[in-house]
Amino acid sequence: MKRIPVLLALLASACGHLSAADVPAQPIAKKGALLFSDDFERTGLGAWKQNCQTFAVTDGVMKGSQTRDDHGAVAAIHVAFKDAVIEFKFRFEGATGINAVCDDKAWKESHAGHICRATITPKLIRLGDDRDGAMRNDILEMRRDPKRKAEGDKLMEGRTKAFPMNITTGEWHRLTLEIAGDEMRVSLDDKPAGFLKSPGIAHPTKSDFHFTVSGRDALFDDVRVWGAEAASAK
Numbered sequence: 001m002k003r004i005p006v007l008l009a010l011l012a013s014a015c016g017h018l019s020a021a022d023v024p025a026q027p028i029a030k031k032g033a034l035l036f037s038d039d040f041e042r043t044g045l046g047a048w049k050q051n052c053q054t055f056a057v058t059d060g061v062m063k064g065s066q067t068r069d070d071h072g073a074v075a076a077i078h079v080a081f082k083d084a085v086i087e088f089k090f091r092f093e094g095a096t097g098i099n100a101v102c103d104d105k106a107w108k109e110s111h112a113g114h115i116c117r118a119t120i121t122p123k124l125i126r127l128g129d130d131r132d133g134a135m136r137n138d139i140l141e142m143r144r145d146p147k148r149k150a151e152g153d154k155l156m157e158g159r160t161k162a163f164p165m166n167i168t169t170g171e172w173h174r175l176t177l178e179i180a181g182d183e184m185r186v187s188l189d190d191k192p193a194g195f196l197k198s199p200g201i202a203h204p205t206k207s208d209f210h211f212t213v214s215g216r217d218a219l220f221d222d223v224r225v226w227g228a229e230a231a232s233a234k
Contacts, residue, residue: 020163023192028185029085029178032227036079036209038062039222048075054213062220064095064213072099076210083228086177086209089221090120092169096215097121100177101130102206111135115203118177118186118194122169125193126162127184131200133159163194172221179206180230 038046040057048055048062054073055064064073090098101117114130128134133156134143142152165188167173176187182202186194209225211218 020192022161023163023195024185025192027178027187027231028183028195029083029180029228030231031085032229034224034226035081035084036077036223036225040220045075047077049077050075060221063093064211064218064220065216066095066214072097072212072214074210074212076103076208078208079225080205080207081179081225081227082204082206083180083230084178084206085226085228086179086224087174088223089172089174091172091219092122092167093217093219094169094215095213095218098214098218099210099212100175101210101212102179103208103210104203104205105207106205107131107203109137111137111140113207115206116179116184116201118175118184120165120167120175122165122167124162124165125186125188126160127186127194127196129159129196129198129200131203132198133200136200159198159200161194161196165193172219174222178228180228 040062041060043057045055045057051071051074052067054067055062055075062075064075066073086100098120099117102115103113104115105113107113107115110131114135116130117128119126133139139152139155142148173189178185179201182199183197184201211220
């Protein structure tokens with residue numbers, strides 16, 4: 001059964017659309033120690049683990065391409081944190097979407113240990129609390145069942161927010177993802193682009209970070225992960 005497209009469809013159907021005016025103007029997290037850095041100035045994936053040989057490093061960038069009908073292309077690194085600032089450059093070269101996902105592989109109450117994510121498409125940025133929202137196992141089962149879908153939808157309220165965008169394909173963009181407590185904020189090319197406050201984001205351990213690429217192709221460069229604390233912290 002092609003499970004992953006069904007999961008993503010359920011996630012997309014739960015979103016309400018907001019605007020950049022609903023995003024805090026100032027950062028919510030301040031950078032601490034640099035935990036991971038990659039500029040891809042080499043051959044080979046290095047620390048990145050992939051599925052189905054769908055990522056490659058060439059000409060100083062990492063390229064991901066979906067090759068399976070039932071799952072996007074995944075490249076993951078092991079980097080542990082609670083709060084973080086994650087920054088990377090990306091370019092759409094035919095891909096329909098990119099997910100930047102934080103996981104806890106020891107967490108069994110959500111699909112694949114997913115905790116929170118930012119989804120980027122040429123038309124929107126969507127933020128999701130996976131742990132307590134669309135990827136929580138019991139909610140997934142409810143929303144697959146037509147008789148219980150409304151019950152699952154009710155539990156999804158407030159766990160996902162979408163922000164319309166116009167992201168030019170074929171050009172480089174920079175996304176900054178801040179996680180501080182139960183809040184998540186994204187900036188696109190240094191401009192506020194999305195914000196979500198939801199309890200699952202505050203999960204104490206994010207053990208891994210990964211990209212998922214839907215469609216062909218997407219390029220990545222200059223990935224940085226810093227530990228962080230809330231910008232308001234003393």
